[in-house]
Each structure stands twice: as structure tokens, then as C-alpha cells.
Amino acid sequence: MTPLTGYLLLSALLFSIGLAGALTRRNAILVLIGIELMLNAANLNFIAFWRYGPHPEALTGILFTIFSISIAAAEAAVGLGIILAVYRHHKTIDLDHINTLKG
Amino acid sequence: MHATFFILAALTIAGASAAMGLRNLIHCVLALTLGFVGLALLYLSLGAQFVGFTQILVYVGAIAILAVFAIMMTRSAGPHPQPALSAFWITGCVIAGATFAVLAWAIIRSNIATPTSAQPAVSTNQIGDALMHSFALPLEIMGLLLTAALIGAVIIAMPQNRSSK
Amino acid sequence: MTWILPNLWLIPALPILAAGIIALTKRPHGSLATALAIGSMSVSFLLSVVAFTHTLSIGHGNNIKEAFNLDWFQFGSDWVRIGWLLSPLTVVMLLMVTFVGLLIFIYSIGYMERDENFTRFFCFLALFAGAMLGVIIANSLLLLFMCWEIVGLTSYLLIGFWYANPAAAAAAKKAFLVTRIGDIGLFLGIAWLYHQTGTLLFYDHGAGCLEPSALNALVSHTTILGLTASTGIGILIFCGAAGKSGQFPLHVWLPDAMEGPTPVSALIHAATMVAAGVFLVARVYPLMSAHVANVLTPSIALQVITWIGALTALFGALIAVAQFDIKRILAYSTISQLGYMMMGLGVGGVPVGMFHLITHAFFKALLFLGAGSVIHGSNGEQDIRHMGGLRRFMPLTFATYAVGMLALCGFPLFFSGFWSKDEILHAAYDWPLSHTPFYMGAIGALLTAFYMTRQICYVFAAASRKPLPTHSFLHDDYDSAAAYHEGPPHESPSVMTVPLIILAVCAILLGFIGAPSWPWFQDFLEDKYAVLNLSAFGGNGILPVMLSSSALVFIGLAFGWILYGRKITHSEQPDALQQIQPHTFSVLHHAFYIDKLYTHTIVRLNTLLSHVADKLDRWFFNSIVQAISYLVLGLAYTDNFVDTHFVNAGFDEGCTTVSRSAKLLAYLQHGRIQNYLRYVGLAFFLAAALLLWRAKA
Numbered sequence: 001m002t003p004l005t006g007y008l009l010l011s012a013l014l015f016s017i018g019l020a021g022a023l024t025r026r027n028a029i030l031v032l033i034g035i036e037l038m039l040n041a042a043n044l045n046f047i048a049f050w051r052y053g054p055h056p057e058a059l060t061g062i063l064f065t066i067f068s069i070s071i072a073a074a075e076a077a078v079g080l081g082i083i084l085a086v087y088r089h090h091k092t093i094d095l096d097h098i099n100t101l102k103g
Numbered sequence: 104m105h106a107t108f109f110i111l112a113a114l115t116i117a118g119a120s121a122a123m124g125l126r127n128l129i130h131c132v133l134a135l136t137l138g139f140v141g142l143a144l145l146y147l148s149l150g151a152q153f154v155g156f157t158q159i160l161v162y163v164g165a166i167a168i169l170a171v172f173a174i175m176m177t178r179s180a181g182p183h184p185q186p187a188l189s190a191f192w193i194t195g196c197v198i199a200g201a202t203f204a205v206l207a208w209a210i211i212r213s214n215i216a217t218p219t220s221a222q223p224a225v226s227t228n229q230i231g232d233a234l235m236h237s238f239a240l241p242l243e244i245m246g247l248l249l250t251a252a253l254i255g256a257v258i259i260a261m262p263q264n265r266s267s268k
Numbered sequence: 269m270t271w272i273l274p275n276l277w278l279i280p281a282l283p284i285l286a287a288g289i290i291a292l293t294k295r296p297h298g299s300l301a302t303a304l305a306i307g308s309m310s311v312s313f314l315l316s317v318v319a320f321t322h323t324l325s326i327g328h329g330n331n332i333k334e335a336f337n338l339d340w341f342q343f344g345s346d347w348v349r350i351g352w353l354l355s356p357l358t359v360v361m362l363l364m365v366t367f368v369g370l371l372i373f374i375y376s377i378g379y380m381e382r383d384e385n386f387t388r389f390f391c392f393l394a395l396f397a398g399a400m401l402g403v404i405i406a407n408s409l410l411l412l413f414m415c416w417e418i419v420g421l422t423s424y425l426l427i428g429f430w431y432a433n434p435a436a437a438a439a440a441k442k443a444f445l446v447t448r449i450g451d452i453g454l455f456l457g458i459a460w461l462y463h464q465t466g467t468l469l470f471y472d473h474g475a476g477c478l479e480p481s482a483l484n485a486l487v488s489h490t491t492i493l494g495l496t497a498s499t500g501i502g503i504l505i506f507c508g509a510a511g512k513s514g515q516f517p518l519h520v521w522l523p524d525a526m527e528g529p530t531p532v533s534a535l536i537h538a539a540t541m542v543a544a545g546v547f548l549v550a551r552v553y554p555l556m557s558a559h560v561a562n563v564l565t566p567s568i569a570l571q572v573i574t575w576i577g578a579l580t581a582l583f584g585a586l587i588a589v590a591q592f593d594i595k596r597i598l599a600y601s602t603i604s605q606l607g608y609m610m611m612g613l614g615v616g617g618v619p620v621g622m623f624h625l626i627t628h629a630f631f632k633a634l635l636f637l638g639a640g641s642v643i644h645g646s647n648g649e650q651d652i653r654h655m656g657g658l659r660r661f662m663p664l665t666f667a668t669y670a671v672g673m674l675a676l677c678g679f680p681l682f683f684s685g686f687w688s689k690d691e692i693l694h695a696a697y698d699w700p701l702s703h704t705p706f707y708m709g710a711i712g713a714l715l716t717a718f719y720m721t722r723q724i725c726y727v728f729a730a731a732s733r734k735p736l737p738t739h740s741f742l743h744d745d746y747d748s749a750a751a752y753h754e755g756p757p758h759e760s761p762s763v764m765t766v767p768l769i770i771l772a773v774c775a776i777l778l779g780f781i782g783a784p785s786w787p788w789f790q791d792f793l794e795d796k797y798a799v800l801n802l803s804a805f806g807g808n809g810i811l812p813v814m815l816s817s818s819a820l821v822f823i824g825l826a827f828g829w830i831l832y833g834r835k836i837t838h839s840e841q842p843d844a845l846q847q848i849q850p851h852t853f854s855v856l857h858h859a860f861y862i863d864k865l866y867t868h869t870i871v872r873l874n875t876l877l878s879h880v881a882d883k884l885d886r887w888f889f890n891s892i893v894q895a896i897s898y899l900v901l902g903l904a905y906t907d908n909f910v911d912t913h914f915v916n917a918g919f920d921e922g923c924t925t926v927s928r929s930a931k932l933l934a935y936l937q938h939g940r941i942q943n944y945l946r947y948v949g950l951a952f953f954l955a956a957a958l959l960l961w962r963a964k965a
């Protein structure tokens with residue numbers, strides 16, 4: 001098993017854990033955290049591919065990860081803001097009870 | 104190298120698993136912080152120091168704390184404790200497991216050959232150069248996005264009745 | 269080209285325009301209608317005079333057939349062209365029609381003054397006059413035919429003017445239908461002519477259908493029965509002329525047409541319209557007379573015209589002998605005289621026939637207007653047996669009527685009828701084929717003198733035989749409704765008598781323009797110089813014919829006087845002729861039972877056929893239609909069944925499926941975000957697994 005494969009498998013496992021959390025937890029904050037985990041798994045992929053890719057001097061992977069982290073920060077800020085707003089409206093953040101987004 | 108990887112990987116997985124599995128929300132966030140730190144260390148071991156420190160700054164320093172604040176603000180109405188092995192939980196885990204299986208299958212099957220190149224030396228200076236030259240436009244857009252997200256988050260989180268007063 | 273030729277169309281257009289305006293005015297505006305009708309007629313008359321002087325000034329010897337043609341509309345690749353023609357024949361007819369028409373219009377003011385439909389009457393009269401003038405000036409058989417049909421229409425409208433009277437309505441229908449029979453022939457002739465020559469213009473600088481090139485083509489073209497095309501077309505056109513002019517087989521409508529107001533009878537059914545047939549034959553005379561070169565006998569078409577004309581002349585005169593209605597006598601007399609005109613055309617050519625047409629128009633209009641005056645004066649009475657002694661009550665009418673009567677009889681030397689009729693007889697005498705038409709005409713002349721004497725004796729001589737007012741109207745008549753006030757017979761107002769006097773003067777004088785010594789009229793029509801030549805009486809067998817016809821007239825007058833003069837004492841007394849020959853008189857009185865014959869043959873056949881058609885319609889076609897409708901209904905029921913049980917069910921099933929799947933989809937979309945994410949994850953798993961598995965395989 002090459003190092004890259006190991007990193008990729010780690011990334012996949014991390015992604016699956018994030019997904020499992022997003023799918024199973026009822027708390028909106030934890031769902032958001034799961035999604036953050038999935039994003040981090042992707043970031044790990046970028047870095048691994050940059051490190052073991054054919055052109056490590058190009059810096060693309062690093063810069064992509066930096067942007068990704070920035071977006072994640074923005075996403076987290078907005079997402080938590082939404083959660084607060086939802087909480088204020090529904091008095092709950094249990095996703096089972098927040099089901100108005102339907103046809 | 105291998106040992107470092109495995110230790111850090113185990114740390115990260117443990118943190119992530121705990122973050123997703125624990126009942127206490129505060130514990131969850133703390134476990135998550137552990138996972139983020141593990142990831143940051145992995146970045147460092149991969150030679151991406153800047154990214155690693157950014158990871159610690161943003162995730163551990165900002166997002167985790169933000170999550171803690173959010174949890175504390177909504178604590179009173181936390182969801183009811185759910186049974187450990189509900190059908191909902193099992194199906195979610197099965198889907199996640201299946202996804203992992205597929206991904207792992209793909210990764211192992213593809214069997215990418217990796218050149219054992221020397222660790223590239225990336226200075227912060229170089230990154231700054233790139234950001235200011237070839238990635239100037241994405242940087243500007245990112246700044247715009249962050250500004251918009253800042254304002255948007257404030258507006259969304261702002262109590263509605265304040266504007267009506 | 270002078271001013272009159274391109275503007276000749278104004279002559280018919282003005283009365284038609286007047287008719288249109290009158291039709292739009294309100295009923296009480298009688299004086300406006302009168303002014304318009306008479307004004308337009310006067311202008312037309314003046315224009316006719318202008319046209320006449322123009323033709324006269326061109327001088328004899330030149331070819332005075334000026335045509336003005338214009339394109340009307342395109343028909344396939346051919347232009348249909350119409351136009352008008354300025355020729356001696358045209359101007360003579362124009363003068364006659366506008367002049368007589370004008371006098372009759374004036375007369376009508378007096379005659380119709382109290383009729384409630386006064387304006388309608390003048391509208392029809394003006395329309396008739398315009399259409400008749402259109403017939404006269406037309407240089408295209410098509411234009412002529414169109415005006416011809418308008419003339420027929422106005423005739424119908426005017427005969428049925430008192431449409432509330434069933435007899436008038438029936439007479440109008442009869443006139444229309446019978447003339448239509450002739451018009452079918454005319455129309456076929458027109459179509460044939462167009463087929464053969466490709467043009468309907470009479471004169472078109474050598475390309476018209478009456479000009480030598482077309483005629484030669486027609487003559488050389490032989491059709492069925494060995495007749496040339498010109499003969500066939502000529503006979504067909506003569507059918508139309510016979511219908512209009514009341515020639516023998518189609519004469520039946522003319523006596524019944526006397527149901528119309530008397531000015532109508534005078535204008536339409538004596539002077540102008542019935543002359544239209546004669547005019548038509550005169551107009552297409554080159555076609556009628558066309559025959560193969562080197563053959564000296566007249567063409568077959570002319571022979572037919574001659575025989576029909578002679579037969580009609582004798583026939584009408586015979587029937588007129590035994591009639592009691594003052595207008596019917598004149599009607600049969602008109603038929604007889606029209607027969608003379610046709611015979612004149614056949615044996616002597618255009619000038620002979622046309623001369624009699626013109627003179628006849630004046631004296632017959634005079635007679636009819638005189639009869640109208642008599643009817644007007646004797647309070648609506650039309651039966652001559654109930655008149656008598658009117659000479660004393662209406663001297664002016666009597667005097668003018670006598671002039672007309674003598675002109676009609678052909679009283680020698682001083683009256684126009686003598687010259688014109690004598691000319692016909694003379695031409696008939698010289699006819700190369702047979703002398704029979706001459707004898708028929710001569711007998712007709714004798715009878716004419718006889719029946720006119722009889723009539724005048726009945727009406728004006730002896731004492732009044734006016735019956736009691738209780739059964740005063742033998743002839744249920746709306747005629748001269750104005751005159752239904754009791755009292756002794758009286759003279760008519762001057763608005764009626766003045767036209768009578770003018771017509772009487774014309775009836776005398778007109779004869780001299782066509783007398784053998786100075787045949788100006790004939791030469792005018794034939795583009796020759798007229799020369800005063802008294803010795804013409806002596807030459808060419810004119811004198812014997814003249815003498816013999818004079819003798820015949822005197823015999824007729826004498827017979828009439830012997831039988832009827834001063835011997836009629838009361839109205840129930842049988843006719844003198846009836847006493848001598850009751851059976852013959854009965855046959856003549858019923859007009860040879862021709863109406864009855866038609867009723868029992870043609871009308872009955874027609875009725876039978878219509879019954880057959882009705883039955884066919886009811887039982888055969890109706891059942892077919894029923895069957896088809898049932899078939900359609902059956903199809904509709906089947907369709908409905910299929911629709912209800914298969915198509916509808918299919919649609920219902922489809923709708924149910926759609927709605928069920930929609931419910932399923934709606935269940936999937938339940939608003940729980942995590943479940944959506946599950947679907948995404950599941951889908952990713954499935955898609956990735958499929959891809960990987962395929963890649964592996």
C-alpha cells in the first residue's frame with residue numbers, strides 16, 4: 001500500500017464518518033459538523049494528491065485547500081446563523097420537527 | 104513515516120468518530136477539535152505547513168468555538184435523546200458504510216502509482232506570491248464571498264423583531 | 269371622335285341613376301320622384317337628339333357604325349369587353365324610346381296620381397327605361413343580354429305592380445317564366461357564338477362577331493342537321509326575341525300582362541319592350557342573313573323568322589276579333605303587329621321591319637294611352653260591352669283614338685301604319701320562296717281593320733251601356749284606382765290628353781319619312797341618300813300591292829261597320845259575329861285554347877314531373893339520407909362506446925397511475941432534509957458501484 005492509498009483511504013473513512021453523522025444525528029449543529037468533516041476529508045485529498053502528485057511544485061493543491069477552508073469558514077458562519085434563526089423560529093433544532101421544506 | 108501516519112490517522116478517526124457518535128454535544132465538539140488537530144498534524148506531516156496552521160486557526164480556533172456557542176445558545180431545546188440502535192441510525196450508518204466501501208474499492212482498485220519524490224519545500228513566501236499573482240482573482244472573489252457571508256450571517260442571525268420595533 | 273360617342277352611356281345611365289335615387293326616397297316624395305324620372309328622361313332624350321344629329325352630320329354613304337369598346341374584366345387569358353355602338357339603328361331606337369317614354373312618363377303623372385305606390389311606379393319605370401336604352405346602345409351581346417334581363421325584371425315588377433291582385437301576380441309570374449324560356453335559347457346562342465367567334469362585340473374594327481371575317485367562319489362551319497353555325501345561333505337568338513316580342517309559341521304572356529297599369533302596357537307591352545325582340549333581330553341581322561355565297565335564297569334563320577312572324581300576325585289578328593276587354597284587344601293586336609315586324613325583317617331586311625316598329629310604337633302607345641284614358645274616364649271599366657257612346661263624353665280621346673286606330677289599320681296615304689305595313693306586304697310579295705306569308709299578312713291586315721272598327725264601334729259609338737254600379741267591374745281590377753268615383757264618363761285631365769295629341773300627330777306624320785316616294789328612313793338605316801322620287805310608286809309592283817292592301821283595309825272597315833255600327837243596344841247582347849258563327853267565335857275568344865293547351869300539356873307535365881321529383885325526393889333520396897344518417901348515428905354510438913369504455917378507461921388508468929406516482933413522489937418529498945441526503949448518498953453509492961462494476965467487467 002503506497003502512502004497515497006493510505007491517505008485516500010483515510011480520507012474516504014473520514015468522509016464516511018462525516019456522512020454517517022450527517023445522516024444519523026438529529027441535531028442540526030451536529031449535522032453541520034458532519035458536513036464540515038466531509039469537507040475536511042476532501043481537503044485531505046487535495047493535500048495528499050498535491051504531495052504525491054507529479055507536480056508538487058505547482059502549489060495548486062495547497063491554494064485550493066486554502067480557498068476551501070475559507071469557504072468552509074464562511075459556510076460554517078452562515079450555517080450556524082441559519083441554525084440560530086431556525087431555532088428562534090421553531091424553538092427547536094431537531095430536524096425531525098423542521099420539515100416545512102416540502103411540497 | 105508510516106508510524107506517524109497511522110498514529111495521526113488513528114487520532115483523526117477517533118476524534119471524528121467520537122464527534123459523530125457521542126451524546127453530549129459539548130463532548131462532540133471537543134472530540135471534533137481533536138479530529139481537526141489530527142488533520143492539521145497530517146497536513147504538517149505532508150509538508151503543507153501553511154495549510155496545517157490555517158486548519159488549526161480556522162477549524163479549531165473559529166468553527167469549533169462557533170459550534171460551541173451555537174450549542175450553548177440552543178441548549179434549552181436540545182433534541183430528545185434518541186435510542187441507540189434505531190432504524191434511522193442503522194440505515195444512515197449502512198449508507199455511509201456502503202459509500203465508504205465503494206470509495207475504498209475504487210481507491211484500492213485504481214492502485215495509483217506514486218512517484219517517491221522528495222518532499223517539496225513550500226515556503227509561505229511562495230504561497231503569498233501565488234496568491235498575489237496567478238491567483239489574484241480567486242483571492243478577490245474569496246474576499247467578496249467572505250464579506251457577503253459575514254453580512255449575510257449577521258442578517259440571518261439577527262432577531263426578526265428588532266427590525267419591526 | 270366627338271363628344272357624344274364616349275358619353276353615350278349617359279343615356280341609359282341617367283334613368284337608372286334616377287331609379288336608384290327614387291328607390292331611396294321616402295314614399296310621400298312623389299313630386300321628387302316624378303321630377304327625377306322625367307328630368308332624367310328628358311336629358312336622355314336631348315342626348316339622343318345630339319346623337320341623332322351627330323349621326324346625321326356624318327352623312328350618308330359613310331360607314332356610320334361607331335363603336336366604343338372597353339375592357340371589362342379578365343376571364344382566363346381573355347378580356348371580356350363591352351361597349352356601345354352609335355349607328356343609325358341605335359339613334360332611331362333611342363329617339364323613339366326616349367320620346368315615347370317621356371310622353372308616357374308625363375301621362376303617368378295623371379294616371380297614377382292617387383296610387384299610394386306612386387314613387388315605386390316611377391322607380392320601376394325609370395329603371396325600365398334605362399335598361400331598355402342599355403339594350404339599344406349595347407355593342408356587346410353580353411351587355412345587351414344583361415340589360416335585356418333587367419328589362420324582363422322590370423316588366424315582371426310592373427305587371428305585378430298591383431301584386432295584391434292575384435291575377436296581376438299570376439300574370440307577372442307567367443310573363444317572367446315564359447320570356448325566360450325564350451331567354452334560355454338566347455343564352456345558348458350567346459354561348460355558342462362566343463365559342464365559335466371568341467368575341468361578343470358586334471363591331472370591333474373588323475374583329476366583331478357581326479363583321480365579315482367572323483360571319484364567314486360561322487357560315488362555313490356546319491353542325492348537326494346540315495345547318496351552318498350561323499343558322500343555329502340565329503335561331504337560338506330568335507328564340508329570345510320571340511319570347512320578348514310575343515311571337516307565336518311564346519305569346520301567351522302578353523295578353524295577361526295587361527293586368528299591369530295601362531301606362532305600363534303602353535310603354536312596355538306595346539311600344540318598347542316587346543319591340544326589343546324585333547330590335548335584337550335587327551341588330552344581329554348580319555348574322556341572321558348570313559349565308560353561303562352564290563346562294564340566292566334567304567338564309568334558313570330568316571325563313572324561320574318570316575314564317576313565325578306571318579303566323580303570329582294572322583293568329584293575333586284572328587284572336588283580337590273575338591275579345592271583349594279593351595286592353596286585351598290591343599294586346600292581341602300588338603302580337604299581330606309584332607308578327608308583321610318579324611315578317612318584315614325576314615322578307616325585307618332591317619329597314620322594313622324597323623320602320624313598322626317605329627310607327628307602331630307611336631300609334632300603339634297612342635292606342636294604349638287612349639284606352640287608359642277611356643278606362644280612367646269610365647271609372648275603371650274595361651269591358652267594351654259596358655261602354656259605348658263615349659264619343660260625346662271624351663271627344664279629345666275619341667279623336668286621338670281614331671287616329672291611332674286608322675294608323676293601325678293602315679288607312680291609305682295619310683297614316684303612318686299604311687306606309688309601313690304596305691312596305692312589309694310589298695316585301696313579302698317579292699319574297700322568292702313563297703307567297704303564303706304575303707297572303708297571311710294580307711288577311712291579317714283585313715282582320716286588323718275589322719277588329720279595330722269593331723272595338724271603336726263598341727267603345728265610342730251608339731249610346732252608353734253603362735251597367736248598374738253594383739256589378740260595375742266585370743274585370744276585377746285595381747287599375748286606375750283613382751277613377752273609382754261614381755258619375756258619368758268624363759274627359760281625362762290635360763296631363764293625359766296632351767301626350768295623346770302629340771302621339772297622334774306623330775302617328776300621322778311619321779309615315780311620310782318612309783314612304784316609297786321619299787324613303788328617307790330606310791336609306792338612313794342603310795347609309796344611302798334619300799331622293800324624292802314620286803315615280804317610285806309606279807315601279808317594281810308597288811302600286812298593285814298598295815291598291816290591294818288599301819282595298820283590304822276598306823273591306824275590313826266596311827265589314828266592321830256593317831256588323832257593329834250603331835247596332836249595339838245593351839251590354840248583354842251577343843256579339844254580331846257570335847250570332848253568325850258561335851263555335852268559331854268561341855274558339856277565337858279563348859285564343860285557340862292555347863293557354864288551356866299549355867295548361868293541359870306543359871304545365872300538367874311539369875306538375876307531374878314535380879310530383880315525381882317530390883316522390884323521388886321523399887321516398888328515395890330521403891331514405892338514402894336517412895340511411896346515411898342512421899349509419900352516422902351508429903358510428904357515433906360505436907365511437908361513444910369505445911370512448912367511454914376503452915379510451916376513457918385508459919385515460920382514467922393513466923391518470924390514476926400518474927396521481928399514484930405523484931403521491932409516491934410527494935411521500936418522498938416530505939421535508940426532512942436528512943432523508944434527502946440519504947437518497948443522495950444511496951444514489952451515489954449505486955451509481956459509483958455500477959460504474960466500478962462496469963469498469964471491472
